[in-house]
Amino acid sequence: MTNISVTVDGVRYDDDVEPRTLLVQYLRERLGKVGTVVGCDTSNCGACTVLLDGRGVKSCSLLAAQSDGHVVTTVEGLVPTGEDGALHPVQRAFHEQHALQCGFCTPGMMMAACDLLADNPDPSDEEIREGLEGNLCRCTGYQNIVRAVSAAAAELRSARGAAPSTPEGVASA
């Protein structure tokens, strides 16, 4: 057994885990964070994406022990606890733009989108597609996912008080 101390969605946990425990197993089976899902056996699908110290990682591809001393955010922690029913701008955009069908890829897509937007607050459609290359969706054809990420980016930018960029096709004065 290895002792780990990890903060998940704002709560600190001190636990003994078997070294071979994957982070996703720890999240789902020990902490009950079943919002993070497993979609493949090959590290391709990205459905299990969570943030580790703010950066997107595939929780099926690291050991729980590797998260010792770090901060993990799952899809369940996008909105601070206590704000029941509130949605994060990325969640709201996925809802409004109909960026999901079966929904299985959605938690990972949203976490990967958060990672991307933290690095690049105003990505082009091309950059969104590149940025989400580690996430597969078998249903939507990606169009609405790209739209949703773009919409979320715009909302996050205006929430931050950044000057909105000139809409496409509108000449600036």
Added chain:
Amino acid sequence: MIPAAFEYVRPDSVEEAVSALRQAGEDAKVIGGGQSLVPMLRLRLALPTTLVDLGRIEELRGVRDDGDAIVIGAMTTHHDVLGDALVQRYAPLVAQATETVGDRQVRNLGTFGGSLAHADPAGDLPAVAVALDAQMVVAGSSGRRTVPAADFFVDYLTTVLEPDELLAEVRVPKLDGWGVHYEKFHQTAQAWAIVGVAAAVRRSNGSIAEARVGLTNVASVPVRGRAVEAALAGGEASAGAIASAAEQAGEGTSPSTDLTGSAEYRQHLSRVLTRRAVSAAAGL
């Protein structure tokens, strides 16, 4: 999808890591970011008795300037390599190839040294290390030794690292005023290179003074394109001269046949991608 059981140690220093490796014996394995190893553990393609996790060793992270070279710590993540000003300035070929490794999530955790020590012939960084004459600094029980990249890779997933050794850092000679390009051919996003070519070219006026070429996934180890380099050196920096030099790109390669392509197809790609990579590096 669950790895088999193993012992796990988290040393705080390189010395502790080396002594943990020595104690654990032959079947121990070093884990960096784990982006190659954890998938292999899950599929039980790797069955180490002990994992030595380098994640806590701060001295292995980061990039520093060391005169005529930059030194990249083995545990520097691909993400941090990409954002590093020294890498961008003195080793842009490393940055270009790193950008094509895996996907964002993999680059956030995966490490520069891990990609090299894993020695997958389809990995993008080994060919770059070979092309740039990088020096691999290896730490072991009897101290440190430096191994040229050309001698570091021994076979498929095999390097010169002894069971009680680890890759500590990599010295990458500075290339100032060279044009560089990494050309990778793959079928889908996040897939491995079917073939990749790393090229660096130093031009002087209308000719190519010097060139370096490294090939990914055309043998069990990365291949230095010596014949192409010799054909380019001193020649014209023209499309025709580069195309004819690139015809030599199959030399020294022994590609395998797999689902993504036959050996013959890989040799064809070696020539085509060498032409493209060298042309781009020469600014044509």
